Amino acid sequence: MVTMMNNPWTELNYLNKIRVKESIKYNAFWIRDALNKYGLLIQCDENFILPKREIKLKGIEVKLDNTSTPNQLILLLKESKDWEIFLVLCNDLINVMKQNEKEIIVKVMKRLVRWQKLLQRTTLNLLSKEEQMGLFSELKILKDYLIPRYGYSRSINSWVGALGDKQDFLLENLAIEIKSYRITSGNSVWISSKEQLNSEKNPLYLVACAINEIYKGETIVDLVNSITGAIDDNNLLEEFMEKVELYGYIPEIQKDSLSKFSMEQINVFEVREEFPKIHYDHVSPLITNLKYRIDLSGCSQFKVKVDEILI
Incomplete structure (x- = not known):
């Protein structure tokens, strides 16, 4: 450990x-x-x-x-x-x-x-490479896109994935689900529950982050420190760190075992009714867990620009 x-x-x-x-x-x-x-x-x-x-x-x-x-x-x-x-x-x-x-x-x-x-x-285990990529992507979107647009308080409040919500970010007028994938492994993402692409809030956007592991990249701790260094409200700082820790990241334990990543590409898709997803009404309520993979290379008609959705 x-x-x-x-x-x-x-x-x-x-x-x-x-x-x-x-x-x-x-x-x-x-x-x-x-x-x-x-x-x-x-x-x-x-x-x-x-x-x-x-x-x-x-x-x-x-x-x-x-x-x-x-x-x-x-x-x-x-x-x-x-x-x-x-x-x-x-x-x-x-x-x-x-x-x-x-x-x-x-x-x-x-x-x-x-x-x-x-x-x-938490079991205090080290984060796997995939878990690091997922948290890295959410922190990157939070830091580079949401905070500059909505400010620290509103953006951090909207980060609800760690709290067990269906999507990663819930704002007043939209929901955002973040998915990461290795840029070297193809343009596809795993959907890990039937709820992730089915939201009561409309519109819902899927943000697909293509990640590369490189020597000169950033780690989770780099992103966390960048965000916490600019927060001057103790309650907001506590809320942010609690959410980070709910993902399993504990700086005292894991700071020396983190991989360095770069965000190579970000693609945003509007998850409309015809988007390739498993709908609620196609799944028996007795099925409580499912996982499926979406090939995003065939979803160009649903693509939107990230700056257009943050209004």
């Missing part, structure tokens, strides 16, 4: 600890407890503010002790084989302490809440 990482617990015996090397305001230690579990210990004079709901991290035990001096936050890993993802989490908390001087404890607890959500909804 995470490559070339040094395990800070390997040289520790049980009930031992060593100080975290990074320069931070509070004491932080790599530890092994009495049961030989890997852990992170953070000490400070301030109280660790308990969230409204108990923090439960899958595979990780969280202990808060505000009765001692100094106060302590202890994270313990239940299975040592999962040390890599645990180290990513610990380093994320350490970076929060290193980069902030005020309200450090509040920020650390917020990061724990974020990790709780991440560990609940």
Whole structure:
């Protein structure tokens, strides 16, 4: 999952600890407890503010002790084989302490809440090449076309594919479904559900993105950083990052394993009634899942210009 990482617990015996090397305001230690579990210990004079709901991290035990001096936050890993993802989490908390001087404890607890959500909804596996291409295409359309036309708030609000909607983008007057394909593999795209090309919102457009993997291309993290760097609203930033993470992209884990792509071509098709698709009324309601492929080389009569649909 995470490559070339040094395990800070390997040289520790049980009930031992060593100080975290990074320069931070509070004491932080790599530890092994009495049961030989890997852990992170953070000490400070301030109280660790308990969230409204108990923090439960899958595979990780969280202990808060505000009765001692100094106060302590202890994270313990239940299975040592999962040390890599645990180290990513610990380093994320350490970076929060290193980069902030005020309200450090509040920020650390917020990061724990974020990790709780991440560990609940994803297996934290690396994104496949196809998954990267799909997310790359949606981010590229968002960044290069929707945001310049509609602004950050409206565009990010309209990005609903990660939330389980039928199409990837839903605006007031149109719906957009994004599909990516390798430019070297032919001009065809996979439709992965009966809902994707059937929308209650009209018009519906299929945006087909021809992707090439090249050394000098962009990664998902390049696009994410470009968008987040221009967002000055914390709530909007949180909404955007939550949607990105719902696709399975977690920057702390995957930034070193991402492919570089270039968008070679974008073709937009209006999905009218006669467009080659499987209609709802052609499918039994008992069929809950289907997948089919469309050869776009025969769909020229449905092509429109991307600038014409964003009105």
